[in-house]
Amino acid sequence: xxxxxxxxxxxxxxxxxxxxxxxxxxxxxxxxxxxxxxxxxxxxxxxxxxxxxxxxxxxxxxxxxxxxxxxxxxxxxxxxxxxxxxxxxxxxxxxxxxxxxxxxxxxxxxxxxxxxxxxxxxxxxxxxxxxxxxxxxxxxxxxxxxxxxxxxxxxxxxxxxxxxxxxxxxxxxxxxxxxxxxxxxxxxxxxxxxxxxxxxxxxxxxxxxxxxxxxxxxxxxxxxxxxxxxxxxxxxxxxxxxxxxxxxxxxxxxxxxxxxxxxxxxxxxxxxxxxxxxxxxxxxxxxxxxxxxxxxxxxxxxxxxxxxxxxxxxxxxxxxxxxxxxxxxxxxxxxxxxxxxxxxxxxxxxxxxxxxxxxxxxxxxxxxxxxxxxxxxxx
Amino acid sequence: xxxxxxxxxxxxxxxxxxxxxxxxxxxxxxxxxxxxxxxxxxxxxxxxxxxxxxxxxxxxxxxxxxxxxxxxxxxxxxxxxxxxxxxxxxxxxxxxxxxxxxxxxxxxxxxxxxxxxxxxxxxxxxxxxxxxxxxxxxxxxxxxxxxxxxxxxxxxxxxxxxxxxxxxxxxxxxxxxxxxxxxxxxxxxxxxxxxxxxxxxxxxxxxxxxxxxxxxxxxxxxxxxxxxxxxxxxxxxxxxxxxxxxxxxxxxxxxxxxxxxxxxxxxxxxxx
Numbered sequence: 320x321x322x323x324x325x326x327x328x329x330x331x332x333x334x335x336x337x338x339x340x341x342x343x344x345x346x347x348x349x350x351x352x353x354x355x356x357x358x359x360x361x362x363x364x365x366x367x368x369x370x371x372x373x374x375x376x377x378x379x380x381x382x383x384x385x386x387x388x389x390x391x392x393x394x395x396x397x398x399x400x401x402x403x404x405x406x407x408x409x410x411x412x413x414x415x416x417x418x419x420x421x422x423x424x425x426x427x428x429x430x431x432x433x434x435x436x437x438x439x440x441x442x443x444x445x446x447x448x449x450x451x452x453x454x455x456x457x458x459x460x461x462x463x464x465x466x467x468x469x470x471x472x473x474x475x476x477x478x479x480x481x482x483x484x485x486x487x488x489x490x491x492x493x494x495x496x497x498x499x500x501x502x503x504x505x506x507x508x509x510x511x512x513x514x515x516x517x518x519x520x521x522x523x524x525x526x527x528x529x530x531x532x533x534x535x536x537x538x539x540x541x542x543x544x545x546x547x548x549x550x551x552x553x554x555x556x557x558x559x560x561x562x563x564x565x566x567x568x569x570x571x572x573x574x575x576x577x578x579x580x581x582x583x584x585x586x587x588x589x590x591x592x593x594x595x596x597x598x599x600x601x602x603x604x605x606x607x608x609x610x611x612x613x614x615x616x617x618x619x620x621x622x623x624x625x626x627x628x629x630x631x632x633x634x635x636x637x638x639x640x641x642x643x644x645x646x647x648x649x650x651x652x653x654x655x656x657x658x659x660x661x662x663x664x665x666x667x668x669x670x671x672x673x674x675x676x677x678x679x680x681x682x683x684x685x686x687x688x689x690x691x692x693x694x695x696x697x698x
Numbered sequence: 699x700x701x702x703x704x705x706x707x708x709x710x711x712x713x714x715x716x717x718x719x720x721x722x723x724x725x726x727x728x729x730x731x732x733x734x735x736x737x738x739x740x741x742x743x744x745x746x747x748x749x750x751x752x753x754x755x756x757x758x759x760x761x762x763x764x765x766x767x768x769x770x771x772x773x774x775x776x777x778x779x780x781x782x783x784x785x786x787x788x789x790x791x792x793x794x795x796x797x798x799x800x801x802x803x804x805x806x807x808x809x810x811x812x813x814x815x816x817x818x819x820x821x822x823x824x825x826x827x828x829x830x831x832x833x834x835x836x837x838x839x840x841x842x843x844x845x846x847x848x849x850x851x852x853x854x855x856x857x858x859x860x861x862x863x864x865x866x867x868x869x870x871x872x873x874x875x876x877x878x879x880x881x882x883x884x885x886x887x888x889x890x891x892x893x894x895x896x897x898x899x900x901x902x903x904x905x906x907x908x909x910x911x912x913x914x915x916x917x918x919x920x921x922x923x924x925x926x927x928x929x930x931x932x933x934x935x936x937x938x939x940x941x942x943x944x945x946x947x948x949x950x951x952x953x954x955x956x957x958x959x960x961x962x963x964x965x966x967x968x969x970x
Binding site (some may be wrong): 387388389408409410414415416417418420422423425426433436439440469471484487 | 864867871875879929
C-alpha cells in the first residue's frame with residue numbers, strides 16, 4: 320500500500336492493488352446438518368477496524384472462531400497475509416482474541432495475565448517487563464498490576480483482556496462482543512478508547528457484535544450477516560444510507576418500509592403505486608426496475624418531515640393522524656397512521672420545549688419527503 | 699442463631715450418641731491403665747508407648763501409609779484424566795457407557811471387587827504384596843476422584859482454556875498452566891478422599907494382600923480375633939485421628955474454594 324499518496328482517506332478496499340490481510344475464499348462451515356457459514360467470500364485489509372454484525376445465530380462468532388483457529392472450515396480456505404491457515408493450530412497463529420467473558424486467568428494477577436502470552440514465546444525478561452508495562456500504560460492499568468481479576472471492576476477487567484490480547488502484537492486482533500458486559504455509559508466511553516488504541520497500535524481489529532450502534536461507531540467497514548450469508552459489506556454511512564436489501568435497512572436503525580409497484584418515469588426516477596386511494600410516490604434509484612416490478616421504498620424516520628399544514632412543494636406527501644409519540648428527550652418519533660391503516664414514523668429534533676410542541680395525539684398532520692430521501696429496494 | 703426446641707435437642711443428642719458413643723468408649727479405654735479393656739483403672743498413655751515398641755503393628759502401619767499415598771496419587775492422576783475426558787471430550791462413541799462405567803465401582807459390593815482383583819492377580823501371576831494392594835485401592839478410589847473433579851470441571855469456563863491456546867500454549871501447557879491450578883482444590887480434596895478410603899479399607903485389602911504385606915486394618919482385625927487389647931484401642935484412636943483430620947481437611951479445602959469462587963463471582967456481578 321506504499322504507493323498510495325493521493326489521499327489521506329483510509330479506503331484500501333477501493334484500491335484493486337491492495338493485498339488483503341485476511342481472505343475468506345468460498346468458506347463453508349457445517350456443524351452436522353446445520354450450515355453456519357454458507358459459501359462466504361470476504362477480504363479484510365490491514366489496519367482495518369472491521370465489524371461483523373448480525374443477530375445471534377447468524378454465523379458471526381463462527382467466522383471469528385475460524386480466524387482464531389478454534390474451528391476449521393468445512394470447505395474453502397482462509398488466508399492470513401497470503402498464507403492458508405486452515406491447519407495452523409490456534410497457538411501457532413499471529414492472531415489473538417479478546418473473549419466475550421474476558422477469560423482472565425483467575426489464579427494470576429493482572430501483571431501475570433498480561434505477561435502470559437509473552438512468557439509462552441520465551442521473551443527475554445527485560446523485554447517482557449517493558450512490554451507488560453507498556454500495555455499497562457496503554458490501558459491505564461498501572462495501579463492494578465498486582466491485583467487479581469476478581470478485585471477489579473468490570474470495565475477494568477475489559478481493559479486487562481484487551482491488554483493481554485494486544486501484548487503479543489498480533490497481526491490481527493479478534494474481539495468477541497468486547498463491550499457486551501458493560502453498562503451503556505461505560506460502553507460508549509470504551510468504544511472511543513478502543514478506536515484510539517486501534518489507531519495507536521495500528522493493529523487490524525475484527526469485532527463481532529450484535530449492537531448496530533457499536534458497529535457503526537467503531538468500524539471502518541461493517542459486514543451485516545444473516546444465516547451464514549453476508550448481506551452487505553460497506554462503510555457505516557453506506558450501510559445506513561444505501562442499504563442493498565430490506566433486511567439490512569431494517570436491521571440498521573429505524574426505517575419505514577413501503578411496499579409497492581414501480582414504474583419508470585424517465586431518468587432514474589420511478590413512481591410507486593403502493594395503496595388503494597393513495598397518490599403515487601416518487602423516488603429515484605440508481606438500480607433499474609421493470610415496470611410493475613415489486614419494490615420496497617425504505618425511508619428513515621428522520622428524513623420524513625412532519626407539518627400541520629400541507630407543504631406547498633414536496634415530491635411525496637401523505638396525510639394522517641398522530642397515533643403515538645415516542646419521546647426520547649432530544650428527539651421525538653411520531654407514529655402517524657394513514658387512512659388505510661399504514662403507520663409511518665417521522666422523527667424530529669425537539670428544538671422547543673415539550674409544552675410548546677406543535678402536535679399531539681390524534682392531531683391531523685402531513686408527512687412529506689423528497690424523491691432522493693429514500694432508497695428503492697427490490698427485496 | 700435460632701434456639702432449638704426440646705424435641706430437636708433430644709433428636710440431635712440421640713443421633714450423635716448413636717454415632718459416636720462406641721468410638722468415644724474406644725478412645726477413653728485407650729487411655730486405661732488396666733490391661734482389662736472393660737475395667738477402668740486410671741489414666742495412662744502407656745499403651746501408646748507399647749504400641750511404639752510393637753514391630754508388627756509399626757510395619758503394618760508403614761505399609762498402610764505407603765499404600766494410601768501411592769494408591770491415592772495414582773487414583774488422582776487417573777481419576778482426573780478420566781473426568782477431563784468425560785467433561786471435555788465432547789460426544790464420542792460410547793460416552794454415556796463410559797461415564798456410567800466409571801461410577802459403577804461406587805456401588806459395586808467390595809467383596810466382589812476384591813474377589814475379581816484376586817482372580818486377576820492370580821491369573822496374571824502377580825505375587826500379592828504392596829503392589830497388588832496399591833493397584834486394588836487405585837481401582838476402587840479412582841471413581842471417587844473422578845466424581846469430585848468432574849463436578850468442578852462442569853462449571854469451568856471453557857474459554858479460559860481457549861484463551862491459553864490463543865496466547866500460545868500447547869494443549870498440554872494449557873492444562874498445566876491454566877486448568878490444573880484452577881481445579882487444584884477439587885484435585886486435592888479428591889486425593890484426600892482417596893487417601894482416607896485406602897486407610898480404611900479392610901475387605902479389598904484382605905483379598906489382595908499377601909504374607910509379605912499386611913495393612914493396619916487387617917492387622918487389627920486379626921488381632922481382635924485373639925481378644926481385644928488396650929494396644930488395639932490406642933492404635934484405633936490414632937487411626938480415627940488421622941482419618942478425621944483427612945476428612946475435615948478435604949471438606950475445608952473444597953468448601954473454602956467454593957466460597958472463594960462464589961465471592962469472586964459476586965464481585966464480578968457487582969461491578970459489571
